[in-house]
Amino acid sequence: MEPRQSWAALAVSERGPGLPVAKETRRPRVPAGGVAGVCVDLILFPLDTVKTRLQSPQGFRKAGGFRGIYAGVPSTAIGSFPNAAAFFITYENVKSMLHHNSASYLAPAAHMVAASLAEVVACLIRVPSEVVKQRAQVSPSSSTLQILSRTLYHEGIQGLYRGYKSTVLREDLWSWKQGHVVDSWQSAVCGAFAGGFAAAVTTPLDVAKTRIMLAKAGSSNASGNVLAALGSIWRTQGLSGLFAGVVPRMAGISLGGFIFLGTYEKTRQLLL
Numbered sequence: 001m002e003p004r005q006s007w008a009a010l011a012v013s014e015r016g017p018g019l020p021v022a023k024e025t026r027r028p029r030v031p032a033g034g035v036a037g038v039c040v041d042l043i044l045f046p047l048d049t050v051k052t053r054l055q056s057p058q059g060f061r062k063a064g065g066f067r068g069i070y071a072g073v074p075s076t077a078i079g080s081f082p083n084a085a086a087f088f089i090t091y092e093n094v095k096s097m098l099h100h101n102s103a104s105y106l107a108p109a110a111h112m113v114a115a116s117l118a119e120v121v122a123c124l125i126r127v128p129s130e131v132v133k134q135r136a137q138v139s140p141s142s143s144t145l146q147i148l149s150r151t152l153y154h155e156g157i158q159g160l161y162r163g164y165k166s167t168v169l170r171e172d173l174w175s176w177k178q179g180h181v182v183d184s185w186q187s188a189v190c191g192a193f194a195g196g197f198a199a200a201v202t203t204p205l206d207v208a209k210t211r212i213m214l215a216k217a218g219s220s221n222a223s224g225n226v227l228a229a230l231g232s233i234w235r236t237q238g239l240s241g242l243f244a245g246v247v248p249r250m251a252g253i254s255l256g257g258f259i260f261l262g263t264y265e266k267t268r269q270l271l272l
Helices: 004-012 029-043 045-055 073-100 104-137 144-155 157-161 164-174 184-201 203-214 226-242 246-271
Strands: none
Touching: 029 045, 029 073, 029 246, 045 104, 045 203, 045 246, 073 104, 073 144, 104 144, 104 157, 104 164, 104 203, 144 157, 164 203, 164 226, 184 203, 184 246, 203 226, 203 246
């Protein structure tokens, strides 16, 4: 699932904004964040598959329906840990640098900048994994390796980065909804509701991202133009097309925060 910056903010903000964190305390956070990210992605993978098939241009049934619900999971299993680790490393270092050179009242802005930059870096790993995963999800008869080979053969390495801009745009919107810090589990409960609402609002961007990643080479959506993809969906399917998959997306993101935070805390305690 997507909004790791929101979950990361809950996980790393127990000390409050602007307060320094010792290096020995920070070290376990990278592996803990990686493990938590893997758990979220694998546990909620069926919801993600349903969402992708609902958003696909061929429709839910032709994309596989409920068959092969774990199609594409090898791509997620391989990419999830380095993706989460890349986010945490960048987020921790950028936030630490900004807090060191700024006043405490600028802490929320520091969080947003750190989360945005972390997403830009993490998406370098996430997008290729996401492209292969989504194409496998709507082609359950093809293996992940076949999808990867076919993409590289027909489109080259740039094919694996189809939808990079739309993914970064969607992810960065999450970094601007972080509020004040409260108790971590209280934050998780509030975040589940806020995350579900934000997931619904950003669903059109998610649909556009899916259409761009699944588009055939040479088609209009293959250019990666987000506005053009949104316009095409609106003209052909209307409002229902723009919000395709909104229910599994909201459920996955709301549940993901609880799973991420619980796994993160437990893993970090074991590593300390």
